[in-house]
Amino acid sequence: MSTLSTEPARPGKASLFYDPKIRGYVYQLLLLAVVVFVIYEAATNAIDNLRAQKIASGFGFWNNAAGFDVNQKLIPFSASGSTYGQAFWVGLLNTLLVSAIGIVLSTFLGFFIGVARLSHNWIVSKIAMVYVEVVRNLPLLLQLFFWYNAVLKPLPDARNSIQLPGNIFLNNRGLITPNPIFGPGFSMVLLALFIGIIAAVGFYLWSKRQQEATGKQYPNGLIATALVIGLPLLVFVLVGRPLSFDLPQQGRFNLTGGLQIFPEFVALLIGLTTYTAAFIAEVVRAGILAVSRGQSEAAHALGLRPGPTLKLVVIPQAMRVIIPPLTSNYLNLTKNSSLAVVIGYPDLVQVFMGTVLNQTGQAVEMVSITMAVYLTISLVTSFFMNIYNKRMALVER
Amino acid sequence: MTDATTENAPNFFVRRETLPQEAAPLSVAGPIAWVRSNLFNGPLNTILTLLCAYVVVTALPEILRFYFIDAVWTGTNRDACLADKIGRPVGACWAYVADRYQYFIYGSYPVSERWRVNIVFAMFAIGVIWLLWNNAPLKKLGAFFFFVLLPITAFILLLGGPRATGLLHFLVWITLALAVFYTVLSFVPSLARFYTGPALLAVEEAAPPWKRFYRPKRLILMSLVAFGIIAMLENSIGLPRVDTGLWGGMMVTFLVAAVGIVFSLPLGVLLALGRRSKLPIIQLLSVIFIEFVRGVPLITVLFMANTMLPLFVPQEYSPDRLLRPLIGVALFAAAYMAEVIRGGLQAIPKGQYEGAMSLGLGYWQMMRLIILPQALRIVIPGIVNTFIGLFKDTTLVTIVGIFDFLRTIEATLVDPTWATPTTRGTGYAFAAIFYFLCCWGMSRYSISVEKRLAAGQRR
Numbered sequence: 001m002s003t004l005s006t007e008p009a010r011p012g013k014a015s016l017f018y019d020p021k022i023r024g025y026v027y028q029l030l031l032l033a034v035v036v037f038v039i040y041e042a043a044t045n046a047i048d049n050l051r052a053q054k055i056a057s058g059f060g061f062w063n064n065a066a067g068f069d070v071n072q073k074l075i076p077f078s079a080s081g082s083t084y085g086q087a088f089w090v091g092l093l094n095t096l097l098v099s100a101i102g103i104v105l106s107t108f109l110g111f112f113i114g115v116a117r118l119s120h121n122w123i124v125s126k127i128a129m130v131y132v133e134v135v136r137n138l139p140l141l142l143q144l145f146f147w148y149n150a151v152l153k154p155l156p157d158a159r160n161s162i163q164l165p166g167n168i169f170l171n172n173r174g175l176i177t178p179n180p181i182f183g184p185g186f187s188m189v190l191l192a193l194f195i196g197i198i199a200a201v202g203f204y205l206w207s208k209r210q211q212e213a214t215g216k217q218y219p220n221g222l223i224a225t226a227l228v229i230g231l232p233l234l235v236f237v238l239v240g241r242p243l244s245f246d247l248p249q250q251g252r253f254n255l256t257g258g259l260q261i262f263p264e265f266v267a268l269l270i271g272l273t274t275y276t277a278a279f280i281a282e283v284v285r286a287g288i289l290a291v292s293r294g295q296s297e298a299a300h301a302l303g304l305r306p307g308p309t310l311k312l313v314v315i316p317q318a319m320r321v322i323i324p325p326l327t328s329n330y331l332n333l334t335k336n337s338s339l340a341v342v343i344g345y346p347d348l349v350q351v352f353m354g355t356v357l358n359q360t361g362q363a364v365e366m367v368s369i370t371m372a373v374y375l376t377i378s379l380v381t382s383f384f385m386n387i388y389n390k391r392m393a394l395v396e397r
Numbered sequence: 398m399t400d401a402t403t404e405n406a407p408n409f410f411v412r413r414e415t416l417p418q419e420a421a422p423l424s425v426a427g428p429i430a431w432v433r434s435n436l437f438n439g440p441l442n443t444i445l446t447l448l449c450a451y452v453v454v455t456a457l458p459e460i461l462r463f464y465f466i467d468a469v470w471t472g473t474n475r476d477a478c479l480a481d482k483i484g485r486p487v488g489a490c491w492a493y494v495a496d497r498y499q500y501f502i503y504g505s506y507p508v509s510e511r512w513r514v515n516i517v518f519a520m521f522a523i524g525v526i527w528l529l530w531n532n533a534p535l536k537k538l539g540a541f542f543f544f545v546l547l548p549i550t551a552f553i554l555l556l557g558g559p560r561a562t563g564l565l566h567f568l569v570w571i572t573l574a575l576a577v578f579y580t581v582l583s584f585v586p587s588l589a590r591f592y593t594g595p596a597l598l599a600v601e602e603a604a605p606p607w608k609r610f611y612r613p614k615r616l617i618l619m620s621l622v623a624f625g626i627i628a629m630l631e632n633s634i635g636l637p638r639v640d641t642g643l644w645g646g647m648m649v650t651f652l653v654a655a656v657g658i659v660f661s662l663p664l665g666v667l668l669a670l671g672r673r674s675k676l677p678i679i680q681l682l683s684v685i686f687i688e689f690v691r692g693v694p695l696i697t698v699l700f701m702a703n704t705m706l707p708l709f710v711p712q713e714y715s716p717d718r719l720l721r722p723l724i725g726v727a728l729f730a731a732a733y734m735a736e737v738i739r740g741g742l743q744a745i746p747k748g749q750y751e752g753a754m755s756l757g758l759g760y761w762q763m764m765r766l767i768i769l770p771q772a773l774r775i776v777i778p779g780i781v782n783t784f785i786g787l788f789k790d791t792t793l794v795t796i797v798g799i800f801d802f803l804r805t806i807e808a809t810l811v812d813p814t815w816a817t818p819t820t821r822g823t824g825y826a827f828a829a830i831f832y833f834l835c836c837w838g839m840s841r842y843s844i845s846v847e848k849r850l851a852a853g854q855r856r
Binding site for chain 1: 434435436438442445446449450452453675676677678679682688689691692693694695696697700701704705707708709710711712785789790791792793795796803807810818821822825828829832833836837840
């Protein structure tokens with residue numbers, strides 16, 4: 001006590017146990033070790049088990065003959081001459097087909113219902129609300145069962161098909177519509193459509209720059225319509241209408257000809273569309289409500305009429321809120337299309353993870369490939385979403 | 398005086414009290430005006446209103462007629478619900494639901510053992526009410542009850558089975574002995590003192606973490622958990638074993654949902670913390686797990702759990718058929734939960750973290766005492782939404798061969814005993830009512846929580 005130390009107190013050296021940096025390293029190494037150990041164990045066990053069960057591994061199955069048939073196929077496929085690899089593409093294309101159509105339809109239905117929920121018309125908004133609440137709170141699987149087993153299956157058989165206008169027949173084997181047969185010059189029409197779309201986009205960009213530079217406005221919608229629809233139509237007539245229809249004929253026992261749309265596809269499409277539309281409706285409603293009233297009032301004060309107000313002020317701002325959850329709903333729809341397996345629609349999961357897996361028993365390969373496909377789809381989508389979000393982010397001071 | 402004079406004064410026309418307010422004219426208030434402004438303002442709205450009214454007026458009586466007026470309520474087999482047998486149009490065949498409801502609830506669980514399921518159901522209901530009811534007493538105990546006691550009891554009661562033997566048996570007794578030892582220590586401090594020395598007890602706070610377990614409360618919890626695990630492994634109650642292949646119905650639906658909820662929340666918290674961690678390896682692993690699981694459909698996860706899980710473990714430990722989808726569902730829900738909780742963590746202002754650190758709290762103390770209570774509170778609606786999604790997704794276990802509620806309905810539909818034209822519509826309606834009530838109830842709860850939280854934010 002008599003002598004006071006003049007040395008400045010040095011910070012005590014903490015023991016290594018309490019050094020956060022070292023602790024961090026230790027924790028990470030431990031975790032890594034555990035993960036590596038688990039993976040190693042799983043891999044060695046899998047190899048042992050596969051050997052014990054005499055299951056081949058590797059991707060050699062890809063070129064083996066499939067030996068099963070698929071009812072709906074967008075590319076040629078047959079039980080005798082096709083391989084598992086082709087079965088994969090059949091399944092993938094079917095998944096993409098039902099997802100693409102479902103996305104388009106559910107967007108329209110969803111926007112319609114979302115706007116209806118905000119309608120001042122009491123009965124319209126209440127019906128929209130009931131729709132959204134009921135559909136969102138029921139499992140999709142139940143809805144698919146309902147559409148497939150309770151609505152489409154009890155339809156009359158082929159002999160007593162319901163005839164709809166336009167030579168369309170409806171029975172328990174699906175929807176039979178006229179089958180378009182494309183003549184020799186039809187590729188010209190497609191080319192014209194392609195050129196029309198490019199020209200319309202080009203014109204839109206040009207007119208936008210013109211408007212920003214001079215203030216002059218062009219009838220964008222009209223010209224785009226003319227380019228996208230008019231040009232192909234013109235070419236279609238010029239090359240001599242290379243399109244005919246194979247009409248379904250009502251025979252004694254069956255319908256012959258026509259294009260058969262399978263009930264599995266219809267049920268899945270209706271189920272996915274109505275289910276996703278309910279979620280999209282909520283997204284749209286939230287997006288529109290997110291634009292404050294002051295925005296439209298200010299637009300009115302500037303002399304914009306209701307139409308341009310909606311187009312130029314409200315929708316661009318609402319879209320900023322709507323688009324990210326909208327894409328995640330699109331992804332959900334694509335992932336939910338895998339429920340096809342319960343009603344037998346030959347999508348990727350049903351064909352590849354179901355039939356091919358059962359035949360080959362190579363679970364690891366099938367599950368990895370299928371997961372990789374879905375993972376690729378969602379990672380690519382979220383990559384583009386991130387770019388979009390960066391571009392759309394509010395630029396603040 | 399003056400009043401009287403003014404009252405009696407002649408020719409005094411000034412009104413002395415305000416008149417009662419006139420009722421608004423009928424064109425701007427009252428039902429007619431409401432109808433005009435909400436249903437018939439403008440030609441488009443009028444058309445829409447008439448269209449909707451037409452749809453409602455035609456559909457509603459049909460539905461009412463099918464499900465109530467023409468419905469058959471009693472009967473023992475399909476004859477009760479066939480129109481030509483009973484001589485009147487037949488709507489929904491509720492007799493079929495009444496006849497089969499035991500199967501819908503318990504699946505093929507043996508009739509004599511169903512009391513075990515009932516006990517678990519009752520405990521589940523108590524736990525849910527305890528946790529959800531706002532002013533319930535002893536919430537912490539409730540959480541312990543729901544998240545620890547209930548799963549263990551459910552496991553023991555539902556499965557049953559013979560006593561464990563061998564090494565497991567030995568382990569069980571070691572754990573039990575330790576638990577008893579700790580419990581005794583906690584109640585007899587002098588013993589603890591003898592065991593550890595008074596200095597250590599006095600500076601318990603300064604002791605390294607593994608020596609901080611000498612607190613009675615924690616000890617009791619620990620010993621309870623240990624005892625639970627023991628009972629679970631030992632299964633000393635000696636109930637007859639009910640194989641999971643016999644489980645089914647609502648019981649399995651609730652089981653899958655409850656397992657998902659109980660495991661996804663803590664796992665999700667860990668994953669969310671991992672994703673926001675500054676330690677690169679932990680962050681990377683969390684991101685990979687979360688993005689991977691969120692990028693694939695649940696069906697593929699279930700297929701993976703069903704077909705690949707048995708490959709990954711030695712043959713003799715091959716997991717039970719019901720356990721596989723349970724693991725899949727729990728991991729799947731955890732990834733979604735992690736993203737919800739991450740949202741909450743990001744919403745906590747930096748000052749909270751800095752404040753906690755300036756108080757000298759370590760990472761886990763900071764998270765447990767300061768950050769997570771706030772973050773979780775913000776995202777309760779998001780968590781409940783994840784639960785709703787999880788509850789709907791439980792139906793997918795059908796695909797890997799588990800008899801959940803929806804599957805039991807499908808199974809009874811192909812049974813000829815009740816094969817009538819209206820059975821399917823009735824069965825699906827019953828399933829729809831069940832799922833709707835559960836999901837809608839959850840969403841109502843989340844809305845009410847949201848409102849209560851918003852009230853706290855309002856100034």
